Amino acid sequence: QQQQQQQQQQQAEQQQQQHEQQQRERLQQQQQQDAEARAQALAQARQQMAVLQYQQQHKAIHDCLVAQAAQEQKLRQQQQHDELHAHIHQAIATLQAQKGSEKTASERHFGHPGSASADWLKRGAAKGASKGGAEAGE
Incomplete structure (x- = not known):
């Protein structure tokens, strides 16, 4: 009976x-799985961070290129x-120069710039009168 107790x-x-x-093995297996x-x-987190960094860099480069293009435009x-x-x-300077040279040509032709038209008319009238008088006398 004592032997039987010892065996039990x-x-x-x-x-x-x-x-x-078995508990140690399960615990070890659980720790390994964890x-x-x-x-x-x-x-996975590192990969996501790398993708995010790439996207941020890509966006920064894109934004920089867009800003540069806008500045160039x-x-x-x-x-x-x-x-x-x-x-x-x-064009304005050329026109003013032409106008100025025309004025000097008219000044050369008629004399005083202010009386150019009046002088021309007087000369024309005087010539016409003398021509007309000569024709009338013939």
């Missing part, structure tokens, strides 16, 4: 040890505007 006690201890061993899940989550428009103004001023 040994069996109970063995079962207890097996149970503890570590793998954490590693996978960390890798603005400069081209300003340059065209300035060139147009220069052409207009040149």
